[in-house]
Amino acid sequence: MLRRTYDDQVCSIARALEVVGERWTLLIVRDALSGVTRFDGFLARLPIARNVLSDRLTGLVDHGVLERVPYQDRPPRHEYRLTARGRELTPVILALMAWGDRHVPTPSGPPTLVEHAGCGGSVGTRMVCDCCGERVAPEAVVTRPNVAARAPGPAGR
Structure with missing residues (x-):
């Protein structure tokens, strides 16, 4: 995946980007x-070079996002x-899809609908406070450092 460019950062986002x-x-x-699920299926949907696809799939397997399962x-x-x-x-x-639909839309509307397989209802993203149950607007979110942000060495990363 990305070459280690975030080594000096104690940041969950940086680690996820790796x-x-x-x-x-x-x-x-x-x-996915x-x-x-198949290499040729990814190739058919993405304008990606075979070697790049192979590298990305290997990285996703190495990081436990995908598993490689023999079928033949x-x-x-x-x-x-x-x-x-x-x-x-x-x-x-x-x-990311909702943000793209809102801020860089296609002229004909969202290209993909997201539905609950059980009932067909629309599925979206919501931020809800786990304490009071209220929906939280993006401008009402604050962050603060946790003790792990000050932890020395690899355990704090």
């Missing part, structure tokens, strides 16, 4: 969430399936 921050990586995850012996072929860790990227993908 896993999913390369060009094409989140689009591969997006397609849509059901694509002769010649050996594998599928790439999302792990639980990979599925946890769903809200990230949905938030």
